[in-house]
Amino acid sequence: MNYLIPLMVVVPILAALIVNIFGGNDKTVKAISLVVAIAIPLIAIFAAVGVQYFGGHDPALIASLLPSNLVGTLAASYNTGIVYIFENIERIFIFLMGIVAFLAVLTYFAEKKKVSGPYLYLIFMGLASVTALMLSNDIFNMYVFFEITALTQVGIIVASSTEDNYEIAMKYMILGAIGGPMLLLGIGFILGTIGSVNINDIIYAISNNFVNPYSPSLVIGFALILFGWLYSAGLPPFHTIKSAVYSKARPNGSAILQGFSVLCMFAFGIAMYKIFAYIPYFNTAIILFAILAMVLSITMSAMEVDFRRMIAFLAVGELGFIALGFGIGTQYSIAAALFQATNEIVITALLFIGFGTVYYLTKTSDTRKLGGLIAVDSTMTIMVLLGGFALAGVPPFNGFQSKLMLVQAALDAGYTELAVLAIIVSVVIFFTFVKAFHTVYLQPKPKDLKFAHEKIPKATVFSVAILLIICLVLGIFPNIVTDIFITFAGGLI
Template sequence: MASLLVLPIVTPLGTAVLALFLWRHRRAQQAVSLLGAAALLAWAVALLLSVSRDGIQATAIGNWPAPFGITLVADLLSAMMVTLAAIVGAAVAVYSVATIDARRESFGYHPIFHVLLAGVCGAFLTGDLFNLYVWFEVLLISSFVLMGLGGERGQLEGSVKYVTLNLLSSALFLAAVGVLYGTVGTLNMADLAVALQDPRVDSRLTLAIALLLLVAFGIKAAMFPVFAWLPASYHTPPAAVAAVFAGLLTKVGVYALVRVFTLIFTHDTGVTHGLILVLSGLTMVSGVLGAAAQGEFRRVLSFHIISQIGYMLMGLGLYTRLALAGTVFYLTHHIIVKTNLFLVSGIVHRLKGTLDLASLGGLYRTRPILALLFLVPALSLAGLPPLSGFWAKLLLVQAGLEAESYSIVVVALVVSLLTLYSMTKLWTEAFWKAAPDAAEAPLSAGEWRGLLLPVAALALLTVVLGLGVEPVLALSLRAAEQLLNPAEYIRVVLGGRP
């Protein structure tokens, strides 16, 4: 059903418009935001089921046929990513209602949050490279506002770095799109895949465009060596905003890399994918070492995003069926776990008024449930069985061994150990050791429930994903199969055209 493809984009946009109408009514805005997020989740799951049952789907917006018009395409990877975005959206919408202050709400927090979700879903669903640029802009502009909204000193400092580097990345992306259009005269991704097979296209030019896109998406994904903007900014906005950024934004960059380097640029895998593999190792190591040097809760988590991005790119770099399945599974696991950890950090901040590890402590005694809910995603991130992170890493390691890339496997395993060290540090410092200052901000029972509900739901999902790994694993393998054999994708988009 074609309209299912449009709904994950239209629903958050409609929610944003409705919230705009209710500008002055906080309660009504909150209700609309929750309903919108729930509807998005419902459509996303319906889309995933439908794609999983009937295969890849496409719709030509405005009935302008591909490659001339804009096509929306959902293969398994897109559908899974949209579902994950909807899960994060729903969890953070609930958390936002409980935590975002009235001032931020009065400046349009809820509408902008949903525009951000629309941008993310649009980026996952589009089948056109220039349209992908447009969705990137939609989500970036709204993320700029969310990052700066509230105007606290630290926030503005973080926003400046965030905005500058992301605009640079957008400029590179646009330049690459321009050169590509000048070379082959099309920007429809499926059509590009066909057009670049033409032997008349200069392969050096293709390689240059591919590398330009690698840098552009690499900045957005926080890949080595262009990740500096991430730890400089992610600890500044409110926890709800940081959580949705941590969960989704860099992953849009990873998604774009996966899409472009499985569908379009697959001629020179020795150079491009080899380079990605090397960069993935460096990304893992630099992220985890950066985290070890940090003494603030959210900064540690921010550096771990970077090292985790390395794992996802490792799968892309290895470029086998098992490795790509590993990437897809890792994305699934990471989005849920990382969002959850940032939400927990928000609760800790709410209770103790600080996230400086030296002045935290004792939360295990006063809030055992919170401690448990931290432990589930933290151990999953480090890759302890039977949680979801273990299976994600197992897949990648197995794929690495199969491809006989032993050095990257060693790097991945060592980084995994260091991740465990980092998570243990967070555990001992924030939860286990005696508190230097026992005072805690009072929380009403209702407020406490509002904070814990999304965290508990995501933790449950992590456990379920770990214990019942089979269906998601099967789905990831099928998604990887579609990525490795893009013929079906191209056929669905371009129809009968050769």
């Protein structure tokens, strides 16, 4: 029994509830949030790899108690409870998500004198649900946490008090309320065909030909789950709403939201790959959406004048790279996609928090009214520039390593066009970023630019510095994570 595995979900939920109760008392709330936020990555590091059977429903123990007419049938091998599986790959993602959440909470405390209990509640609840989404080996359990994640994402936008945030929240909510039942229906089709919602059971039943793998109900189930996945990951046709969501949240909120999206995408992507990779159109469908995501979001980001929208579209475009890796479907490309997902969490958190300081200083996000901010804090300027280089894939940062891996994987698999496309999109990302950077920081300061705050808080600079160090470490020693990813991807195929 490894009690640290369920604790990864229990601790943030408890923290969320306690923080909400102590809402008025700033010091207690701050202390609890910081302690819990640092505890989650620590738990993720120290927990041993293992499997948690909830309620003691270990299939090996139950087998002896079965009624006689079930012995030896397919149903006898099924898991009867929720199962959480914790491996090294989950460790990496939960650790990074915990670090990002910690830094976002820290930034939030530094920029706001009066903290809001509900906002922290939403952050911790979302953290708990994406952690459970990662750990769970049960698609219905994943659906439940998918819905909770969607609700917390809406809550984070609503609590952010930016202009037009309610409209965007409502739109996101309506799309989510269509995507959620579609996912549930897809799960229903799988459940109806196979009789279990546990991923291992489903794979067992399909690979041992207990059901016809090409039966229409499984294919319909795949299509519906794909729809839910597109929604949760913000791939087209949901890229516009996703980027609007990012740009309406507070900067620290957007950093966390992007982390949530990446983890949702990862968890459902892996589950879909495990179950449906044999379907002939699987790779084509995912590559198609990946290309659309990359091309559409990057084009739209190049046309934006609002720098928060611009960064948000770049973040959504980067999600396309992850989907591309999944779509190519070789061992190396999946490892590249996972590495890209890791980097994505860190780099976009850096950019959202780093560029967020511009909004903090001037209360405007229109690039036409901004300029000359390098004079305010040159350290932050340089760190944001380096973060942008990491996003675009400039050595020696981690973005370079993962994109290199992705391009190599595409070339190895014979998709030369995709490799070329990925490189072109990276170059466009680079130019878009440099343009935004130039207009915000380098061009002469407009006369009518007013400052709401004079200085950037130290905690924000510290957070961005930590994220930049993680980028650099992953860029110089990619083997820390890629070895684990390659082993994991090898196990998938």
